[in-house]
Structure formats: structure tokens, C-alpha cells
Amino acid sequence: MRLFIDFVPVLIWAVLAVVMVVGMLVASWVLRPHVLQNSEKTSSYECGEEPIGPARISYPYNYLVYTILFVVVDVMGAFLWLLAASSFRLSEIVVWQVLVFVLIIMGGMGFAMKNMPETFLSGQETLTLYRKAKAEQASKEIESGGH
Amino acid sequence: MIPLSWYLVLSFILIALGAYGMMVKRNLIRILIGAEIMGNGVNIALVAVSIYSPAFSFVGQGLIILVISVAAAHTALAMVLMLMYHRRYGTVDLGTPISLEDTENV
Amino acid sequence: MMQVEVWFEQIEFLAIASIVIILAYLALEHRNIVYAALFFGFMASFVAGIFLLLEAPFIAGMQIAVYTGGISALIIFAVLLIPRAQDSSLEAFASPRRRRIGLMLSGSVGLLSGGLALVFPWYDTFAPDMPPLELNLELLSQWLWSEHVIYVQMAALILLVSIVGAIAILKMDKAERLIPIQGEFGIESVEEPIDDVATIEEPSEEVGDE
Secondary structure (H helix, E strand, O other), X not given: OHHHHHOHHHHHHHHHHHHHHHHHHHHHHHHOOOOOOOHHHHOOOEOOEOOOOOOOOOOOOOHHHHHHHHHHHHHHHHHHHXXXXXXXXXXXXXXXHHHHHHHHHHHHHHHHHHHHHHHOOOXXXXXXXXXXXXXXXXXXXXXXXXX | OOOHHHHHHHHHHHHHHHHHHHHHOOEHHHHHHHHHHHHHHHHHHHHHHHHXXXXXXXXXXXXXXXXXXXXXXXXXXXXXXXXXXXXXXXXOEOOOOXXXXXXXXX | OHHHHHHHHHHHHHHHHHHHHHHHHHHHHOOOHHHHHHHHHHHHHHHHHHHHHOOOHHHHHHHHHHHHHHHHHHHHHHHHHOHHHHOOXXXXXXXXXXXXXXXXXXHHHHHHHHHHHHHOHHHHHOOOOOOOOOOOHHHHHHHXXXXXXXXXXXXXXXXXXXXXXXXXXXXXHHHOOOEEEEEOOEEEEEOOOOOOOOOOOOOOOOOOOO
16 A cells, blocks of 8 residues: 555556547547448558458467567566665676676577577468368358258 | 455465366467466465565565566467467367377478 | 545455456457457556555566566467467357366365465464565565575576577477488488478368358
8 A cells, every 4th residue: 555655656647548549549430431331441551552361461480489588588677677776786796696697698599599590480381271270160151051 | 454365365266267267268378378367366375475474574575576587488488389289280279189190291 | 544544455455356357357258369368468467556555566567577568478479470369260169068167166276275275274373464564675686686696597597498498399390300211321311391381282262162
């Protein structure tokens, strides 16, 4: 409670952010014309290019490695934030410990950066599997509903 | 003041919800979300007990810091394992029967 | 005066706890899995509110940074990489009987752990309310970074192992493509050419016509 009072401005800020986003969405829904819903109007505008295929494309798997690197740096930042709030952060032994800590994690990042091109797998087969499953589902629906 | 038992009841509800998700769901991503919900419930219980305990120390909070960092690491590994499961068997649904024989050309 | 503060605090706890439980239920039961991941992120940030009520500010910040920022981003990325998982029409849900059995089992798990914790004798040794606020970031930082700094290095090693393991698992699939052949000097292994795209037949667009 005593601590929670200090964070009330953060809460107000979060509520303001949510209200602003929802308000913009509602305002655009209100101001939008609701007639002329043909496929030309509802297709996404890509600088004059006509969009081809579904929006659910399959990305290469090594994007996940970038996310893992982000999570690792996130945890490292949390530990260093705890240290930065203290008053003994400049004593000699703590500086050496921080150096070892950062070097271990940077070693992992360097390993990831060095091996990243070898983990490249295009997501093509994922998309193929998805299309096959979708076609199976559609054929099953046609079979069950046709009789 | 809030009694300790309220926090414990909240954490048990979260643990039961996560166990329900892990037992009932068939999608691997939902099973992982259930595991994370269970982990959150356990974190709440540990922090509440360590703060309300008469011999106050920082063991509970330091333990929670390490638990959260280990949770990040194991979730990352679980995601990679799930991707490889999907790449090999073509599904993330645990109820689908898979055959071990024709996995070589998938 | 004091009574009003106590009531206010309890109302705050009840509001946050009910929001957490509703969001956790939605994260498990929403049919669209992208929304489920989104609700999980919201649930993690409200659990940070519970930690603030418990007067553990650093845990709350770390919860927001790691769970809301990192783990829900991981879940959303994994959903993004598997287009089959985004399509809720392809997802098979459990039958009602299985659902009832799961509900009974998880309810018994919650009741058993709750009964064990609340009826256990050590519950009497705890104070009924919170001790005075004497903790701050300085003491926690001193506990972790000055007295038990080996834990921090162990956490760094665990993170390193997770990176190396992720890379190794992603590379393992390529290593399995080495097919053994009967060569001149016994069994050799020859690397098959990597062609993800070429070996897959084109998906047949026509479905079973009536």
C-alpha cells in the first residue's frame, strides 16, 4: 500500500495510454465510411503493388534466435539495473564481477552471431504444411456437409 | 492489512488454472502458456511467504530474481523445441497420432 | 482513518486478483491464439501489480521486463513462425468429458495444495499482517551482488547455455540429413544438398469436388 501509492502516476499513465489507443480506434471506426465494401476497397495498399497470396506467410526460423537474444539481454539489463540502484557499484570487486557477468553473456551472443547463418531454414515447408492441412479441412467439410 | 492467506489463495487458484490448461489443452503453445501461469502463481506464493515471514531476509526475493531469469531461459529453449517438433511432425497438436516411420522425409 | 486505508487496500487487492484470474482464464480459453498470448502478457503485468502490493518493487519491475516484455514476445513470435497455429479452424479442442476430468483434477490439485498450506502448523508462526517497510533496493542489491554474487554468475551461465542450446537444436536438423551410404571404405556419410524448397511438391489447390 505504502509503495503502491508511489506508483499511482504510472497507473494513471497506463490508463491514459489504453484510453488513447481505444479512442483512436473507435474514432476511426466512427469516421470511416461503411459503404462500398468491395474487394478493391478492403485490400491493403502496398505502394501501388497488388497484394498476392495470404497474409499468413511463414518466416525463417532464425528470427526466433533474435528474440531469444532479446530475452537474454533483457534479463541482463534487469540484473544490471539492480546493481545500478546501489551505492557500492564502483567498488573494485563488484566491477570485476560485472565484467565477468557481461563477458559470459557476450560470449553467448558472439556464438549466436557467428553461427546464425548456418541455422537458416526457410519457412517454405511450414507454409506447405499449412496449405495441405487447410485443404484437408476444407475437403472434410465438403464431405461431411455434402450429404 | 491484507492477510497472507489471500495471497496464498490467489496463487493456488493460478496454479490450479495452469494445471487445468496443461492437462486439458492439446496445443503445445497453450500448454506452454499454462506452464507460465503456474510459474506466476508459484512466484506470488514465494514472495508473499518471504515477505510475511517473521525472520525477514532477502532470500525469498533473491530466489525469485533467479527463478524469473531461469524461466526466461527455459521458455526460450521450449520454444525452439516446439519449432523443431513442428518441423518434424508437421503439427503442434499433441492429440494427432504421429508415426515414427515416415518422419525421415518430412 | 486507518480503517478506510485498510479497506482501500483490500479492495485494491480484490480488484487486481479478479483481473488476474479473468485474464488467466482468457489466456487459456480464448479461441484465437494470438489473443491468448496477448492476454497472457496483460496477466503478467497485473501480477506485477500484486508484487507492488507486496512491497517488492524490483520483483515487479523484473516481472514486467521479463514476462511482459520477453516471454510474451517469445510466444507471439513462435505463433508467427507457425502459420498453422494461428488458424483456429485447424485447432482441435478437447472433448467435454476430458475437460470435466481436467477440471476435477486441477480443482483437486488446488484444494490439496491450499489445504496443505493453510492448515499446516507453520501457518500460525506468521504474522497476521505485514512487517514494517524496511526493505529497499539498496539492501536487496547488497544481498545479491555483494554477498551472493555467485548466483548471478550461475544465472549468466544458464542464459549462455540457453543461447547455445537454441542454436544447437536449430542446427541439429541439418546434421540429421547426413545419410549413410555404403562406400568404398565401408559406411561413409555424404551431405545431402540442402534444398528446402525444391524437394517439396507443390500443394494441390483443388479439393475434393462433389
